[in-house]
Structures are given as C-alpha cells and as structure tokens.
Amino acid sequence: MPPDTSRIPEPIILNQPLPDSFMEKTLLLPEQRVREIMDSLSAVSVDDSAIPGPHYILPQWAMFLVVLLLLGIFYLAHVYLPQKKEREEAERKDEEVATKLMLNRSRYERWLSVHNPYFASLPPGLQQIFLHRTLRFMQDKEFRFHHLPYDEFIMVLISGSAVQLTLGLKNYLMEFFKMIHVIKTEYTLKLDNETYYGHVSKTGIYISWDHFVKGYADYGDGSNVGLHEMAHAVSFDIFLGEIDRHDIAFHSRLEEFMEEGRPVFRGLRKKEHPVLEQHAAVNIDEFWAVCVETFFENPEEFQRNLPDLYLTIVLLLNQDPLKPSKIVNSELAGYEC
C-alpha cells in the first residue's frame, strides 16, 4: 500500500471480557455511592457572594481620575510639548529667513533669476514663495564644502534646485537629510571606484559643483545633476524618513508613478523612448531621477512623446512646467498663489 493511502482501521475486538470486579467498581456504581459523591461535591461548593472583591487603595471613581491624569501627562510630554516646541522652532526660523530677505532680497533674487531658468519663468508671487522656501531649506541643512571655500551663492542655488522640485508640495524640507556635501568637481567612491557627479546616501546629498553649474547653464538638454540628485533625495526622504512628517498622499502617488512608469522603463531597455536619457534604463530609481530632469528641462517633448507619464508627474509633483501659473492645486502646495 502506498504510504499516503488512507486506511480506515477495523474496530478493535477485545479477546477477553473485562473482569467483573472492574465493572462493579468503575462503571456500575450503586445508587447509594452516587448519592454520597453528590453530597460530598455540594459540601465543597462555595458561596460566591462570600468571596471578597478586589481591594483598591482609592475608590473606583478616584482610580479612574488617576488613569485619566496619567494619560494627560503622557499626551503632554510626548505629543503636545514636542509639537509646540517644533512649531516655535519653525516660527523662529521663519523670522530669521524674513530678516535675511529684508536685508538681501534683491541679491538672492538676482542669483536665482540669472542661474535658475525655472525661477525666472515663475509669476512674481510664486517667485517670493520660492525665495522664502530656498532660504528656509538652506537654513535647515549643514553645507560641507570639499576643495571649495564656503560660499552662500552655492548654497542658495543648490537649495533652489530642491525647492524647484518640491514647489508644488506642502513638505519641502526633506528632513531625512541634514547635510549637503558640495565637491568641487567629479569624484570617485571607494565603494566601486566609479566616477560620480553626485549621489545620495544616508549620510547626505553629494553634488559636484562644476556639474551642477553645467546642468543649469545648458537648461533644455535634459541633463541636470542638481534636479537629478534632488529627485533621489525626495524619494529617499519619502521612503526612509519619518512617515508622519510627510505628505502621505505624495508617498502613495510616488508609488503609483513607480508602477505606471514600469512599461516605459521596460521599453527604455529596448531603446523605445529616445526622449529620456539612456541612463534611465539602469534601474527604476534612475528612471525616476531622469524623468524629473526631462520633465523640467524638456517638458514639451516629454509631453508629446509620453503624455500619460508626463501627466502622472504633473499630478505627483503638483506642478506643470508648461503652464505659466505652474502650480496645479494650491491647497496641496500649502499656500495661496
């Protein structure tokens, strides 16, 4: 019989009858014996009402108040006070930015107008929001210069590229990243000995300044290392940052983009979409970063060749470079424009 065949066992037939003495003692208890057993059981049963209830130090209503008080203290210490401190800190930073703008607004405006064509194309009201956000972003990060002297001009332009990408979003500070490294030119990493113009890791955002400048100087060629690295940074921030601090809707829209972009991404590997640089075929993260570069630098061609994907990015970033007003939904952006 094969090992997995079911077999119903036959009933066991005892060869020998049970001894009489066993039957008497276990199965056929005499009536008198049953009564004795029942009496003994009722004798040991306990009157529930006689058991004393739990003893509290305080009356129950007072215990309820104590629990309520402890919950209140917990909320105060872990939710209300940290949020209040955060709000006060944000207000203080906003005031600092306002003072800086009061003193040097025209200088910052000139830097961005000359070196960031997207800023130059914005309506005046949106330029002021862009400017405020740029200084606020800059203030939030520690800049480290490698083979370069400290330079506020560099800090403003690099912060501007982050703000350009997130202009339509309420949360724009990319709080996961505290540090931005600016390296004079291309560099190699010990990890793979490859040459880099920029990269993003848990330790910060790294950008080659020479290549950043070239990216904006030749705006329109679809290649922009500043926007490319900020696109990596924003997805790192969304997927690795503290979720409650982020726009949850943006998180799901970014996941949708990754899904909807996959057919185009696969087509890229067969060289079907010349509008996107071939670097986009490396992996889905590079695909996202290259899409962002093309979206800002070459929106007409992007929309003409890949209208669905273009629209997905418009909705994802809540801005459309082809429209003079740029922002799609001001409520989603967190300001009136």
Ligand SMILES: [Zn+2]
């Ligand atoms: Zn990349």
